[in-house]
Amino acid sequence: MALAQRDLIDELERLPNYRVYGRVAGVLGMTVDVAGLEHVLSIGSRCELHARGGRRVTCEVVGFHQGRARLLAYGPLDGIGLGCKAEFTADEPVVHPSERWLGRVVNALGEPVDGNGPLPYGPKAYPLNAKPLPANRRQRVGGKIDLGVRAINSFLTCCSGQRMGIFAGSGVGKSIVLSMMARYTAADVIVIGLIGERGREVQEWLQDDLGAAGLARAVVVVATSDEPPLMRRQAAHLTLALAEYFRDRDLKVLCLMDSVTRYAMALREIGLAAGEPPASKGYTPSVFSELPKLLERAGPGLSAGAITGLFTVLVEGDDHNEPISDAVRGILDGHIVLDRAVAERNRYPAINILKSISRTLPGCNSPAENDLIDRAKRLLATYEDMAELIRIGAYKQGSDAAIDEAIHYYPQLDAFLAQDKDEPVTLAQSYRELAGVLGVPWAPPEPEPAPEPAPEAVPGAVPGAVPGAGADPVANQGGTMDPEQPSMAPAGDLAARQHSQDQRRRRMAAALNLDLGELEGATLVEPDPAAENS
Numbered sequence: 001m002a003l004a005q006r007d008l009i010d011e012l013e014r015l016p017n018y019r020v021y022g023r024v025a026g027v028l029g030m031t032v033d034v035a036g037l038e039h040v041l042s043i044g045s046r047c048e049l050h051a052r053g054g055r056r057v058t059c060e061v062v063g064f065h066q067g068r069a070r071l072l073a074y075g076p077l078d079g080i081g082l083g084c085k086a087e088f089t090a091d092e093p094v095v096h097p098s099e100r101w102l103g104r105v106v107n108a109l110g111e112p113v114d115g116n117g118p119l120p121y122g123p124k125a126y127p128l129n130a131k132p133l134p135a136n137r138r139q140r141v142g143g144k145i146d147l148g149v150r151a152i153n154s155f156l157t158c159c160s161g162q163r164m165g166i167f168a169g170s171g172v173g174k175s176i177v178l179s180m181m182a183r184y185t186a187a188d189v190i191v192i193g194l195i196g197e198r199g200r201e202v203q204e205w206l207q208d209d210l211g212a213a214g215l216a217r218a219v220v221v222v223a224t225s226d227e228p229p230l231m232r233r234q235a236a237h238l239t240l241a242l243a244e245y246f247r248d249r250d251l252k253v254l255c256l257m258d259s260v261t262r263y264a265m266a267l268r269e270i271g272l273a274a275g276e277p278p279a280s281k282g283y284t285p286s287v288f289s290e291l292p293k294l295l296e297r298a299g300p301g302l303s304a305g306a307i308t309g310l311f312t313v314l315v316e317g318d319d320h321n322e323p324i325s326d327a328v329r330g331i332l333d334g335h336i337v338l339d340r341a342v343a344e345r346n347r348y349p350a351i352n353i354l355k356s357i358s359r360t361l362p363g364c365n366s367p368a369e370n371d372l373i374d375r376a377k378r379l380l381a382t383y384e385d386m387a388e389l390i391r392i393g394a395y396k397q398g399s400d401a402a403i404d405e406a407i408h409y410y411p412q413l414d415a416f417l418a419q420d421k422d423e424p425v426t427l428a429q430s431y432r433e434l435a436g437v438l439g440v441p442w443a444p445p446e447p448e449p450a451p452e453p454a455p456e457a458v459p460g461a462v463p464g465a466v467p468g469a470g471a472d473p474v475a476n477q478g479g480t481m482d483p484e485q486p487s488m489a490p491a492g493d494l495a496a497r498q499h500s501q502d503q504r505r506r507r508m509a510a511a512l513n514l515d516l517g518e519l520e521g522a523t524l525v526e527p528d529p530a531a532e533n534s
């Protein structure tokens with residue numbers, strides 16, 4: 001009850017003190033021209049149109065034409081006609097997120113769409129179109145972050161605050177890789193933006209791939225393909241705004257967006273409606289200036305919190321040089337390429353290691369880890385070079401020692417890269433297994449000097465114990481590094497795993513000001529006991 005009252009008071013305080021009206025002076029396709037507000041409105045301003053029948057339609061100014069403001073709507077234009085009232089509402093769209101949004105699914109307007117009742121609002125307004133943090137005040141990217149996918153953890157290791165693209169044609173497995181990361185990552189909180197997907201896919205993804213345990217420590221923002229372009233664009237902005245909210249609470253956030261291409265398509269529709277000229281592949285110039293503004297919002301924060309971003313790019317016609325792929329590749333700190341040819345032979349995730357790159361490598365690895373992945377990549381490259389000849393039987397065993405070695409190791413490396421979507425794999429386990437495949441004796445990397453003991457978590461305070469950027473270098477990824485150990489066995493016994501899960505729940509509950517009971521049953525990380533003690 002107290003909560004409902006506070007929400008109501010907050011709502012009332014947010015109401016504007018005065019109202020300004022104009023009138024609809026023209027409607028053409030998806031655009032509405034409004035007269036009478038030219039001196040109040042600017043690009044990005046919002047208006048509410050009073051449709052006949054009482055419905056309200058929120059619109060945004062995308063341009064000016066012949067002395068009138070040109071608007072696009074966030075909803076259908078049914079009931080809008082000449083002379084309808086257009087009420088100026090607010091300039092800058094904001095959201096009031098709260099930690100209680102975890103486990104919820106919202107639309108681009110921040111309204112709940114999961115049928116689980118109203119959302120509580122937090123006290124602080126977060127602008128949806130926030131500017132990226134100033135580059136000179138940001139932390140550097142932190143230590144490695146466990147993404148739970150074997151091929152990525154080993155060959156394309158990602159650091160806290162890094163931004164990576166996942167590039168693939170349709171149906172090659174982008175969404176499933178994202179769901180694996182969402183479920184198995186060691187990040188504290190996951191913010192997921194599903195932009196422009198088909199409605200059927202969204203439900204299936206949420207229920208079958210992400211599941212209840214994955215959702216428990218995530219917030220999902222959804223705008224399906226049938227929604228107006230402004231909604232799809234805003235869903236992407238809201239996703240980043242929510243990630244910024246959790247980052248500012250010094251949490252390690254994993255921001256997953258599926259897909260940036262659909263976001264770019266929404267920008268294209270908006271640009272064309274505003275009268276921009278189409279440039280490459282019909283994308284308007286503003287698309288290419290907006291993309292970096294969105295993607296740069298992910299990254300390290302000013303203190304311990306960081307947003308690690310994974311953005312999928314739908315590569316149309318499997319052409320990896322199409323304009324959006326090109327632009328996104330240039331902005332991000334690495335790319336993971338999923339290959340249709342690999343998916344066609346049923347090896348999932350269909351990551352093409354040789355075409356993918358993480359730009360924080362080799363710096364974030366120990367020399368032993370770099371040697372291991374260099375050797376594996378050399379073997380894969382040698383095999384790929386000769387693959388055609390080997391397949392048709394034109395290569396004669398014994399002609400070249402390096403090729404013979406590559407042929408020997410290839411089936412095991414290929415099996416190593418495969419991972420069932422229900423199988424979590426930790427960072428330490430990834431290296432241990434790769435060493436096992438290559439027959440390299442593997443010892444745990446030297447442990448880092450023990451950190452200061454973490455202060456007791458105080459409910460309501462953000463505890464120092466929350467792992468920040470750089471808190472979990474691989475040196476802390478202990479476990480028994482025994483190449484003989486079966487590949488599925490995670491490090492540590494069940495009791496230790498349970499203990500680390502409990503520790504992590506307590507830390508999360510304190511950082512987010514939640515009751516411990518609310519995180520009951522949520523699998524927070526595939527535990528890595530040594531990292532837990534950092």
Ligand SMILES: Nc1ncnc2c1ncn2[C@@H]1O[C@H](COP(=O)(O)OP(=O)(O)O)[C@@H](O)[C@H]1O
Pocket residue numbers: 168169170171172173174175176177348349419420421
């Ligand atoms: N790890 C996996 N294990 C088994 N099948 C997979 C895996 N990843 C993808 N697939 C198959 O590929 C199909 C398309 O995957 P999806 O992630 O929806 O592709 P995209 O998002 O790239 O369009 C899935 O329906 C599934 O059959």
Ligand SMILES: [Mg+2]
Pocket residue numbers: 174175176258
């Ligand atoms: Mg998909």
